[in-house]
Amino acid sequence: MFSLSEENYLKAILHLQKTSKSGVSTNAIAEEMQTKASSVTDMVKKLSEKDLVIYKKYQGVYLSDTGRKTALQIVRKHRLWEVFLVDKLSFSWDEVHEVAEQLEHIKSDKLITELDKFLEFPKRDPHGDPIPDAKGNFHVANKTLLSNLSKGERGTLVGVKDTSTEFLKYLDKNNIALGKTIEVLDKEEFDESMLIQTGGKTLRISPMVTVNIFIKQ
Amino acid sequence: MFSLSEENYLKAILHLQKTSKSGVSTNAIAEEMQTKASSVTDMVKKLSEKDLVIYKKYQGVYLSDTGRKTALQIVRKHRLWEVFLVDKLSFSWDEVHEVAEQLEHIKSDKLITELDKFLEFPKRDPHGDPIPDAKGNFHVANKTLLSNLSKGERGTLVGVKDTSTEFLKYLDKNNIALGKTIEVLDKEEFDESMLIQTGGKTLRISPMVTVNIFIKQ
């Protein structure tokens, strides 16, 4: 098992690694973790000893396979707890982070397996970020049409089928945009219209719209 | 806020304090916490500085008012999490302790308030131990007759009304004893008989029995 501090470093490195093609710099980690570069050097050496990162002096840090796997499990736990807090304990999305930062370090495989089941295997956290599975893989669903979603499901808008100015203007006017999360609050059986939530707003859209929006879940 | 270690010491002292009328000894704490007496002395000094315990050299330790309140909040959190694990995540009662030991240290008032609400304000943990409320008080219900409980409720056998040898022998034979937890699994409308669970066994008892058993919930 790893210490709380080690876990936080791994998480920070995973996060920084995404936005820098080369190795992660000591300074960047220090900035991310609100600590000093010298502390980072110390810890990175320790993580390197344990084969969680690959590190050569002055050359930056890379996560090893086990390091990445470990970091992804912490992210998984963090995001599952966020879902729990919002869905079950009526936290709002802006209140969950601090508590999830603590809960993510609880050590128990059974706890996470059962929590995942209890939450009905959510694919995204309340901010729309994907939740890695037990093996560290993201569920990368192919895009589908919004019209294929059922009540309660949600996804991210990744494209449109109809690219006419009229349609895009309509989307714009209604605050429906690329990259935004759309949740299907209700689906009318009669006309297949949907009540959706996106960008904090709730609105009803017709099937003419739903069949022209691509979603990734 | 208090450190993980401080919280564990407070909890241990609270626990030991119940079974010793005088101050809690250094050695007893060391035994309870699987550590050395010298470490206990160090920590007890620190807790005394912070006015969480009353401590005079060689005289044993007593919890102060704030110390006891703090310890009770940790017990509250521990037991609420145990209920969560058993009721929601299908842990069995013997699997919960280790995980609850970790969860009890999560710091968030809202988390506990909401968890309590989510669990519908349980009064006892899965082992039958009472859960202190937010102010550190136990819900000390007056004793009632077992016959007053409805389906799903439970309590501890604290006394009997009929003290005849016949009745006590009957209880003995059926493994119904003082201090044991009794849970009402079902109540028959027709004859007011009850299906109860106690000491791992399930049995049906007549109203002649239920009106002669005192329960504390």
Add this chain to the structure above:
DNA sequence: ATTTATTTTTAGACAAAACTAAAAATAAAA
């Protein structure tokens, strides 16, 4: 009331994780 045994405390060390300040390496600029 001494001696003996037990408990408790002190003193000194250690490991983890952080810090400051100075030295070394690398990158940028003239």
Add this chain to the structure above:
DNA sequence: TTTTATTTTTAGTTTTGTCTAAAAATAAAT
């Protein structure tokens, strides 16, 4: 290509919580 600036590392401390071994206090036994 030197010089200058920036980044990174080392060296030496600090804090928290623990330990061992020895000293001091208390309790038990003769």
